Amino acid sequence: MPEAARPIDALEETIRQRAELAAGDGLGKSYTAKLLTGPLEKLCGKVTEEAGELVEAALEEGDDGRTHFIYEAGDLLYHTLVLLRRRGVDLAEVESELARRFGVSGIEEKASRSK
């Protein structure tokens, strides 16, 4: 991982490199490359599965439950980043969407959609 890089940025870069590898047919032993080139439904299914595992872990108590919850959050973030790459979306674009929402209350935003 490059020094000073946030792990999530370094992971996004690795996934981008795996996409290039996959495009060049150099799949090798890369799980990421397989997710990027396999059926989209399979990748979507993994995201759903990991989200389910995360919410199950959220209900576990104690330190072990907390550790498991963090582990599952990592799995979901990784698979979500792979799905973003597959749709050609950069993490920065999601961050921009989050930035756009700063200062907008979730309740107000929901009300504005039902007008």
Ligand SMILES: N=c1c2ncn([C@@H]3O[C@H](COP(=O)(O)OP(=O)(O)OP(=O)(O)O)[C@@H](O)[C@H]3O)c2ncn1[C@@H]1O[C@H](COP(=O)(O)O)[C@@H](O)[C@H]1O
């Ligand atoms: N962060 C991750 C990461 N998190 C989770 N996973 C994989 O995601 C899978 C999680 O799925 P499951 O727990 O359901 O395990 P499984 O049953 O074996 O998975 P399936 O066969 O059902 O797909 C496991 O195979 C994990 O190893 C990850 N695989 C890769 N990365 C990162 O991506 C980099 C590149 O990995 P490769 O593409 O494999 O070289 C790695 O160095 C890591 O930094």
